[in-house]
Amino acid sequence: MKWFRKYWNGIRLPHKLVLVYMPLIVIPTLLGSLMLMHSYTASSKEASRDYAADLVGLMVEQMDYRLSSIEELGKQMITDSELLDLVSRTDVTTFEQLDKTTAIKNWMNHYWLNNNMNEFIVAMVLDTGSEIYLYNENEVSQYRIRNPEYKQAVRNNRGGAVWFEPASFSNSFQKFEAFRVGRWVRDSKLNEVGILTIVIDVEAIRSIFNQTKLDENALIRLQTAEGRILVDNGNEGGDAGNYQDLHLDYSDIREDWALSASLKMDDLYAQINRMIRLTILIISVVFVFGLVVTRYLAIDVVNPIRKLMSNMMSGVQSASPRKLVKFKGAIEIREMNDIFVSVMYEIEQLIQQTVSQEQKKRAAEIEALRKQLSPHFLYNTLNSIRWLAILQKQSNIKALVESLSSLLNYTLRDANEFVNLREDAEKLEDYISIQKIRYRQFAYATDIGERTLNASVPKFIIQPIVENALIHGLEPLDRMGQITVRASIRGSVLKLTVEDNGIGIAPDKLAEIRQQLSGSAPQGTTKHIGILNVHERIVAHYGYPYGMSIDSEAGQGTTIEVTLKYEERSEDEYYHHRR
Numbered sequence: 001m002k003w004f005r006k007y008w009n010g011i012r013l014p015h016k017l018v019l020v021y022m023p024l025i026v027i028p029t030l031l032g033s034l035m036l037m038h039s040y041t042a043s044s045k046e047a048s049r050d051y052a053a054d055l056v057g058l059m060v061e062q063m064d065y066r067l068s069s070i071e072e073l074g075k076q077m078i079t080d081s082e083l084l085d086l087v088s089r090t091d092v093t094t095f096e097q098l099d100k101t102t103a104i105k106n107w108m109n110h111y112w113l114n115n116n117m118n119e120f121i122v123a124m125v126l127d128t129g130s131e132i133y134l135y136n137e138n139e140v141s142q143y144r145i146r147n148p149e150y151k152q153a154v155r156n157n158r159g160g161a162v163w164f165e166p167a168s169f170s171n172s173f174q175k176f177e178a179f180r181v182g183r184w185v186r187d188s189k190l191n192e193v194g195i196l197t198i199v200i201d202v203e204a205i206r207s208i209f210n211q212t213k214l215d216e217n218a219l220i221r222l223q224t225a226e227g228r229i230l231v232d233n234g235n236e237g238g239d240a241g242n243y244q245d246l247h248l249d250y251s252d253i254r255e256d257w258a259l260s261a262s263l264k265m266d267d268l269y270a271q272i273n274r275m276i277r278l279t280i281l282i283i284s285v286v287f288v289f290g291l292v293v294t295r296y297l298a299i300d301v302v303n304p305i306r307k308l309m310s311n312m313m314s315g316v317q318s319a320s321p322r323k324l325v326k327f328k329g330a331i332e333i334r335e336m337n338d339i340f341v342s343v344m345y346e347i348e349q350l351i352q353q354t355v356s357q358e359q360k361k362r363a364a365e366i367e368a369l370r371k372q373l374s375p376h377f378l379y380n381t382l383n384s385i386r387w388l389a390i391l392q393k394q395s396n397i398k399a400l401v402e403s404l405s406s407l408l409n410y411t412l413r414d415a416n417e418f419v420n421l422r423e424d425a426e427k428l429e430d431y432i433s434i435q436k437i438r439y440r441q442f443a444y445a446t447d448i449g450e451r452t453l454n455a456s457v458p459k460f461i462i463q464p465i466v467e468n469a470l471i472h473g474l475e476p477l478d479r480m481g482q483i484t485v486r487a488s489i490r491g492s493v494l495k496l497t498v499e500d501n502g503i504g505i506a507p508d509k510l511a512e513i514r515q516q517l518s519g520s521a522p523q524g525t526t527k528h529i530g531i532l533n534v535h536e537r538i539v540a541h542y543g544y545p546y547g548m549s550i551d552s553e554a555g556q557g558t559t560i561e562v563t564l565k566y567e568e569r570s571e572d573e574y575y576h577h578r579r
Contacts, residue, residue, distance in 0.1 A: 056261045069117045071161040078185045083107045108135035120204035128194035145197050154182035166202050177202045202231050209233035225256040304333040321345045422453035442474050442481035452487040455494050456567040464530040465498040473502025496562040505552035
């Protein structure tokens with residue numbers, strides 16, 4: 001084994017791929033395909049044989065049923081005592097003979113009508129020796145029933161049904177082929193009365209052949225033990241070599257009759273042979289193609305892997321991404337190299353962004369400390385105005401300043417982005433009290449359930465929407481305006497609704513706003529900054545599908561619905577966070 005390992009380690013990768021490809025892929029594929037094709041061929045032939053055998057078996061059963069029905073008809077007639085008494089009467093006048101003949105034919109008609117095979121019964125003949133009673137077809141030769149061999153064969157069977165091979169007959173209109181079934185008729189004292197013959201058209205058998213799907217692709221024959229053909233399905237014109245005998249033996253049909261079926265297998269074999277040739281051709285093409293592809297695959301893999309390793313080593317040694325090379329080769333390896341180069345660029349960019357962000361963060365902190373002086377100064381000034389309003393007993397100015405101070409304190413109090421809905425709704429009340437100084441003709445109502453008050457919401461989530469309703473919805477109104485704020489919980493979702501009865505929004509403008517909310521608006525068309533800002537804050541905090549939707553009808557009002565993720569926080573949690 002040592003020599004083999006040494007030899008194997010000395011072989012280059014392209015040759016190894018060829019050596020592995022041959023025994024592990026091509027040979028098993030070839031053997032598997034041939035075995036599968038052989039199995040398919042055998043199963044197809046067996047399935048065809050079984051199918052044909054089943055159909056032939058059904059034909060035999062139906063044939064036996066039809067022949068038995070004919071035999072039963074003859075048995076009923078030769079055992080009918082009234083019919084036998086009528087036939088046996090000999091002391092009749094000429095006129096009585098006519099009545100007798102009519103009565104016998106009426107009996108025959110009665111039996112013919114009540115037999116389910118009457119469509120195939122050509123005629124019924126009763127020969128008493130002195131008279132012949134013929135029902136149905138008027139055959140010129142009277143079906144050769146007085147042939148000595150015919151009469152002797154019937155008598156030898158002593159009353160049993162005797163089937164005779166089909167023979168050609170003719171009536172006044174046409175020639176036809178028919179079977180004859182003969183029975184020896186005797187009275188109750190076993191005296192011979194005559195011979196009953198029932199003539200059956202060969203279509204009674206041939207129609208059974210034509211009812212099956214084998215009729216077009218098989219040679220079906222009802223024949224004697226000596227090989228004489230009685231009835232076939234009409235496919236005898238074809239070459240006998242085109243059929244393969246199925247060796248089906250049903251020799252107990254009647255007398256020495258047997259049914260044979262020879263299935264035409266050429267079409268099946270031709271299809272199988274075509275599939276075999278096609279399979280061998282495909283395997284050969286795959287074999288040659290595999291060798292070529294393996295060769296090119298080896299060349300396409302080895303060199304790119306080496307170059308990829310070189311790039312990785314350079315990247316580990318902190319080389320600039322711009323110095324990493326691109327190369328030709330397998331697309332997967334090229335994609336790996338592109339991803340590696342992209343990662344190196346990302347790392348370089350992240351380092352630069354980190355440095356830049358740290359610088360901006362430091363500058364922002366300094367700017368925040370500088371600007372913090374102005375809001376505190378404003379807050380202190382408002383406090384002074386409030387005390388001045390109290391001293392001068394100006395309650396309306398005092399209320400206005402208190403609301404404005406509360407809002408300013410709410411803004412400056414802490415940096416927490418989230419509050420509970422109760423607090424945000426209270427500050428909204430302060431905002432409404434300020435706006436009612438300017439907009440006197442509007443009413444404000446809320447429908448906020450107790451359960452929703454502890455829901456966590458972004459700070460100032462409702463105020464910009466209410467402000468938008470005042471400015472754009474109620475300000476142009478020449479009647480009393482109404483703003484209603486509702487809150488409800490639906491499963492894990494908090495729904496906030498701001499509804500007004502203002503002038504509404506025109507359809508084209510409404511479509512533009514919806515485009516902005518969905519992010520599909522063309523660049524440079526962004527308006528309605530307050531609404532869009534609220535929507536972007538929600539998406540930034542919760543992601544999609546949370547956000548804002550708007551519905552409006554011109555002259556009727558506008559409804560804005562805000563969808564948030566329902567999260568509940570107690571007052572203690574907010575208090576602890578503020579501290």
